[in-house]
Amino acid sequence: MTEHAENGSRLLRVRVSIVGSEPEIWRVLEVDSSLTLDRIHDVLQTALGWRDAHLHSFTDTDPYVRLRAVNGHVREPRRWVSEDLLEDNEGDLPETAWALGKVLTSESGPLFYEYDFGDSWLHRLELIDSIPMPADVPRARLLDGARRAPLEDSGGIGGYYDMLDALADPAHEDHDELKEWVAWTVGPWQAFDPEHLDIDALSNELARLFEAPAQGPGPETESLIQELIHRMPPGLRREFRSYLDSVGLDAPGSVEDDVAGAMTAPYLWLAGRIGQNGLSLTPAGWLPPAVVQEAMTEIGWAKNWIGKANREEQTLPVLQLRESAQRLGLIRKIKGRLLLTSAGKRLVDDPVGLWMFIARSLAHRHRHDSGRDAVLLLLLEIAAGKRAAWDDYLDAVAFGLSALGWRSPEGADLDTRTLHALLAEPLEVLQNLGIFNDHGGLEPDSTTPHGKAFARAALHS
Structure with missing residues (x-):
C-alpha cells in the first residue's frame, strides 16, 4: 500500500541543484504539490543521497544574497524550519504546516533548501511545470540527474572540490589522509565515485518513503x-x-547432504565420539590424550599442526571445537563427563539438520x-x-x-x-x-x- 495524493493537488516538476557545484550536481523530480515541506525534506535527502545527519531549513530567498530595497522597502524573507528549531527565531514558520505548492509557484521564484548549517549545502528548487495530478502517479519520482551528493562534513562546496583535487593528485600532501577519511566516511556499502548516480536505486528509496505502514504481525x-x-x-x-x-540476499541458502556432511564434519566427529553414553574427561577436566590425537588425525588437522597434538590444553583446534560445541548447545559437561544435549543426540546422524542448527544458533544465540x-x-x-x-x-x-x-x-x-x-x-x-x-x-x-x-x-x- 502507498500514500495517495490529496484531492486537487498538482504534479510539480522541479529542478534541484546544489548551488556552487561545478560540474553541477542536480536532479529533476516530480512531486505532489500537497506534500508539506517536512516531507519535501525527506524527498530531497533521498533523491540527493544525503544521510539526514544535520539541521535544515527552507527559505524563499537565497540566504547568502543580500536583498535590495524596492521602493524603499526590503522584503522580509520567509524561512520554514522543523519543530525543534521553531523556538530559535520567532519569525520562522513550521515546515509541517506549509505545502510545497503554496511556496513554489510560477510567480514565486525559486525556493532554497539549506542542509547542514556548518557546511551550508544550499539547494535551489526551480519550478519547471505544473499539471493536474494524474491518477496512480507516485507522490515523488526522480526523473533525471547527474552526480552523487558531496560527502557529508567535507567542508562545504569549496572544501568538497578541494578534497576531490587532493584525491586526484597522489603527490598532494593530504592525499593519503583524505583517501583514508573518504574510505571510512563512505563506508563499505558503496564505492565513492563523484560522477556516479544510480537513479533506479534512488527511485526505489523514494517509493519507500510513501509506503503505508505495514499491517499485521509486529x-x-x-x-x-x-x-x-x-x-x-x-x-x-x-x-x-x-x-x-x-x-x-532475498533467497535463503540451502545445502546438499554431502556438502553439509563435509562442512559439519568436525562437529559430527565430536558428537559421534562422545556418543549416547558420554565421554569421560581427565581428572584435570581435559579430553583424554588419545581422543585429542584421534580428533586431529581423523578430522584432518594434524598435517597443519606442529607438535604432538595429544594434550587438549595445548592443541587449540580441538579445544576450540569442544568449547564451540558447548556454546552452540550440542554438548554439555557434567561431573567430569561430556554428554550430548538433546539437540546433539537428535543431530548426530543428520548433517543437513546439524548445518541448519548451527546456522540458527550463530544468528540467534x-x-x-x-x-x-x-x-x-x-x-x-x-x-x-x-x-x-x-x-x-x-x-x-x-x-x-x-x-x-x-x-x-x-x-x-x-x-x-x-x-x-x-x-x-x-x-x-x-x-x-x-x-x-x-x-x-x-x-x-x-x-x-x-x-x-x-x-x-x-x-x-
Missing part, C-alpha cells in the same frame, strides 16, 4: 535482515538497503547486544561475498556497528581489539565449517560458495 516476526535495516538511521538505511539489494549485531553483520558480508581479506570484513562490521549506534564507554567507535573479541567465538565456528578460503586456517579471506549459502541460511533462520 517487529518480533521480522527477519534478521529487516530488523537490521529498520534499526539503521534513515540516511544510512538507504545505503545499507541499496547494498543488500545489489548483492541479492544472543539477542540485542553488540556481539549479536557483529555476528549478523559478518554473516551479511559472508553472504554478499565481496570481501577478500579479514581486515575488509572487520572494516565492514565496524562501520555497521557504528551505524547501529554501538560505541565504547568513552563514546568512541569500537576499536579493532573489541571487534576481534566480539567475533572470536563465532569465527571459530565459521572456520570449523570451512566458510572461508583461509589458507589452512591461518586467516579468513574470500568466502566459499558453500559459505555464502550457510550465511544466507543463518540470516533467514
Whole structure:
C-alpha cells in the first residue's frame, strides 16, 4: 500500500541543484504539490543521497544574497524550519504546516533548501511545470540527474572540490589522509565515485518513503535482515538497503547432504565420539590424550599442526571445537563427563539438520547486544561475498556497528581489539565449517560458495 495524493493537488516538476557545484550536481523530480515541506525534506535527502545527519531549513530567498530595497522597502524573507528549531527565531514558520505548492509557484521564484548549517549545502528548487495530478502517479519520482551528493562534513562546496583535487593528485600532501577519511566516511556499502548516480536505486528509496505502514504481525516476526535495516538511521538505511539489494540476499541458502556432511564434519566427529553414553574427561577436566590425537588425525588437522597434538590444553583446534560445541548447545559437561544435549543426540546422524542448527544458533544465540549485531553483520558480508581479506570484513562490521549506534564507554567507535573479541567465538565456528578460503586456517579471506549459502541460511533462520 502507498500514500495517495490529496484531492486537487498538482504534479510539480522541479529542478534541484546544489548551488556552487561545478560540474553541477542536480536532479529533476516530480512531486505532489500537497506534500508539506517536512516531507519535501525527506524527498530531497533521498533523491540527493544525503544521510539526514544535520539541521535544515527552507527559505524563499537565497540566504547568502543580500536583498535590495524596492521602493524603499526590503522584503522580509520567509524561512520554514522543523519543530525543534521553531523556538530559535520567532519569525520562522513550521515546515509541517506549509505545502510545497503554496511556496513554489510560477510567480514565486525559486525556493532554497539549506542542509547542514556548518557546511551550508544550499539547494535551489526551480519550478519547471505544473499539471493536474494524474491518477496512480507516485507522490515523488526522480526523473533525471547527474552526480552523487558531496560527502557529508567535507567542508562545504569549496572544501568538497578541494578534497576531490587532493584525491586526484597522489603527490598532494593530504592525499593519503583524505583517501583514508573518504574510505571510512563512505563506508563499505558503496564505492565513492563523484560522477556516479544510480537513479533506479534512488527511485526505489523514494517509493519507500510513501509506503503505508505495514499491517499485521509486529517487529518480533521480522527477519534478521529487516530488523537490521529498520534499526539503521534513515540516511544510512538507504545505503545499507541499496547494498543488500545489489548483492541479492532475498533467497535463503540451502545445502546438499554431502556438502553439509563435509562442512559439519568436525562437529559430527565430536558428537559421534562422545556418543549416547558420554565421554569421560581427565581428572584435570581435559579430553583424554588419545581422543585429542584421534580428533586431529581423523578430522584432518594434524598435517597443519606442529607438535604432538595429544594434550587438549595445548592443541587449540580441538579445544576450540569442544568449547564451540558447548556454546552452540550440542554438548554439555557434567561431573567430569561430556554428554550430548538433546539437540546433539537428535543431530548426530543428520548433517543437513546439524548445518541448519548451527546456522540458527550463530544468528540467534544472543539477542540485542553488540556481539549479536557483529555476528549478523559478518554473516551479511559472508553472504554478499565481496570481501577478500579479514581486515575488509572487520572494516565492514565496524562501520555497521557504528551505524547501529554501538560505541565504547568513552563514546568512541569500537576499536579493532573489541571487534576481534566480539567475533572470536563465532569465527571459530565459521572456520570449523570451512566458510572461508583461509589458507589452512591461518586467516579468513574470500568466502566459499558453500559459505555464502550457510550465511544466507543463518540470516533467514
